[in-house]
Amino acid sequence: MSKMIQNTVKPVQNKRSYRVREFIVTVLNGTSLGIVITLIPSALVSQLLLLFAGNPVAAKVAFMTTLIQSTLPLVAGFAVGQIFKLSPIDSGSIALAIFVSSGVVTQTKSGMIIGGTGVILNILLVAIIATALVKLTENLFGHLKMLLQPLVVLMIAGGIGLATLDPLRQVQMVIGMTVAYATDLTPIVLGAVLGGVFAFLIVSPLSSVGIAMAINLTGIGSGAANAGIVVASFTLAAMGAQVNPLGGTLAHFIGSPKIQMANMLTKPKLFIPTTIGAMIMGVVATLFGVKGTPASAGFGFSGLIGPLTAFTLSDGSVSAIFSILTTFVVLPVILAFFLKWLFMTRFKLIKPDDLKLTLQ
Structure with missing residues (x-):
């Protein structure tokens, strides 16, 4: 009799854990979609706009593409709601809770300042809490839903998010300080470590750009970090090309490989090829003397920021161009397919479906 009870309980527990996992993965997918929608426009045109410095039209485009990066919390909230097939009120409630606790708004004596993309770790946490709260209260308020749902979700989920914002921001800073120790290593080891670390950061809930800026990562360290991100982007794009549309495949390196965040976090085996490739390319970038700045270190191939910055910091010789093309295009593509x-x-070890995007 006890065996029958145990056998009954186990499938129920497994089903429940599967639902929790599926719920978290869906939230991750929605957040990833928000990241892609808000960050890709700037990545596509940022370097191109430098050619039209002073042009009023280019200035307007730069303003628009920069401003929308700060809407990441709002877009991510609506994206999560869309994937869960929630109502506009539910989706809007999630978006509001994420926005107020994301860190994109800073209060000052004279008003509020909007800037940056927020603390992605906190965005993810609040997205999970707000979505769970919406699902629990979906039919609770009846005809008063339009009045009460946004307020309740904002006060509870947004309030929790405001309480966790600073601690999670500190977590990101501690991780940044830990990464900074790699800059004291010998050049070859430095290149391998930074390449591998930033290939991990770019597909994690952490901000690779934020950490690079926090530790002032410059010179060959920045070049190695970018090279690691580039090969991780190409590798993920190549492995998932069979099951993803062309736009989704290109988004890995033209935009950001963070589009694979949900798959990477739920299938850790995907980190094996990207880390190996990133460490190899980190060493290659170091040997070639490819450089970067703190502002370019976390972008990789996105918007051509990594390679163009490396070219700007080089002597412009044929050998420098060869090194940059080899580091950012030739070897990463070859290594990705290998x-x-x-x-x-x-x-x-890996199947194409492991990298299937659910963001279309």
């Missing part, structure tokens, strides 16, 4: 063959065809 890693795809190694882990998908040879070892069969």
